[in-house]
Amino acid sequence: MGCNGGSLKLSMRAIALLVCFSLILAPRAQAWSKEGHIMTCRIAQALLKPHAAEVVHNLLPDYADGDLSSLCTWPDQIRHWYKYQWTSSLHFIDTPDKACTFDYSRDCHDSHGRKDMCVAGAIRNFTSQLSHYKEGSSDRRHNMTEALLFLSHFMGDLHQPLHVGFTSDEGGNTIQLRWFKHKSNLHHTAAAELFGKDMDLFQEDIQNNLTHGVWSDDMSSWEDCNDLLSCPNKYAVESISLACKWGYKGVSPGETLSDKYFSSRMPIVAKRIAQGGVRLAMILNRVFDGDFHEDIATPT
Numbered sequence: 001m002g003c004n005g006g007s008l009k010l011s012m013r014a015i016a017l018l019v020c021f022s023l024i025l026a027p028r029a030q031a032w033s034k035e036g037h038i039m040t041c042r043i044a045q046a047l048l049k050p051h052a053a054e055v056v057h058n059l060l061p062d063y064a065d066g067d068l069s070s071l072c073t074w075p076d077q078i079r080h081w082y083k084y085q086w087t088s089s090l091h092f093i094d095t096p097d098k099a100c101t102f103d104y105s106r107d108c109h110d111s112h113g114r115k116d117m118c119v120a121g122a123i124r125n126f127t128s129q130l131s132h133y134k135e136g137s138s139d140r141r142h143n144m145t146e147a148l149l150f151l152s153h154f155m156g157d158l159h160q161p162l163h164v165g166f167t168s169d170e171g172g173n174t175i176q177l178r179w180f181k182h183k184s185n186l187h188h189t190a191a192a193e194l195f196g197k198d199m200d201l202f203q204e205d206i207q208n209n210l211t212h213g214v215w216s217d218d219m220s221s222w223e224d225c226n227d228l229l230s231c232p233n234k235y236a237v238e239s240i241s242l243a244c245k246w247g248y249k250g251v252s253p254g255e256t257l258s259d260k261y262f263s264s265r266m267p268i269v270a271k272r273i274a275q276g277g278v279r280l281a282m283i284l285n286r287v288f289d290g291d292f293h294e295d296i297a298t299p300t
């Protein structure tokens with residue numbers, strides 16, 4: 001997986017801003033922060049075909065005002081509620097230390113060994129649920145809404161290097177401690193102040209790169225997927241190899257991470273946000289436009 005840092009056109013302000021909210025080694029719960037999810041969902045919604053756009057609109061509660069991104073962080077907000085505790089292991093995948101590989105049957109389970117309880121399994125499950133949208137009764141509507149929000153959120157999580165990380169450090173959680181103690185407050189405060197103004201700008205940069213920039217030729221390969229239920233495995237493999245190549249590289253426990261660490265990884269973060277959005281749109285277009293027929297009953 002390359003990094004298009006050299007030719008990626010992001011405004012300097014957006015880069016400075018992103019350095020502030022750098023996500024790569026932030027703790028899992030906050031990593032791929034709120035803004036990353038919002039951008040992934042905005043990119044996806046802009047790429048929906050008319051029918052899928054209409055279905056998404058219908059599934060969203062009225063208060064979302066037709067804006068999928070406004071609810072894309074909902075799964076992070078409810079993961080510790082009693083009713084939703086079962087979802088807490090669905091936000092990530094732990095892979096064997098230093099292996100830098102992902103194997104669904106080996107790695108997709110929670111800490112109790114329950115199968116399919118990882119982010120790749122969750123995406124399979126909610127994609128499969130949404131493919132039954134047409135048969136859903138009004139009673140099912142609520143579940144379909146949740147399935148849409150979970151799928152949209154987990155596509156963001158899956159694309160974040162270190163949501164697919166090593167078991168012993170819990171996806172970079174223990175490694176980053178020091179950075180969080182010494183530097184993160186500063187970074188996060190700056191990000192909070194700037195975000196209101198600049199997230200749109202950053203979004204615009206990503207959109208431009210997709211429509212007539214460095215990523216326009218890549219989009220069709222990002223969307224390429226024969227089997228909707230196994231494509232998440234491919235995205236997980238990308239994430240763990242990026243985590244090994246960039247996320248963990250040159251980082252030792254207790255170290256205070258430099259600004260250079262973050263600035264050098266920003267183009268990767270931007271690209272993963274874009275890929276997550278393009279692929280989420282691809283999945284929603286296919287499940288809601290009816291060209292997806294589930295032929296695998298149980299994930300293996």
Ligand SMILES: [Zn+2]
Binds near residue numbers: 075076
């Ligand atoms: Zn999450």
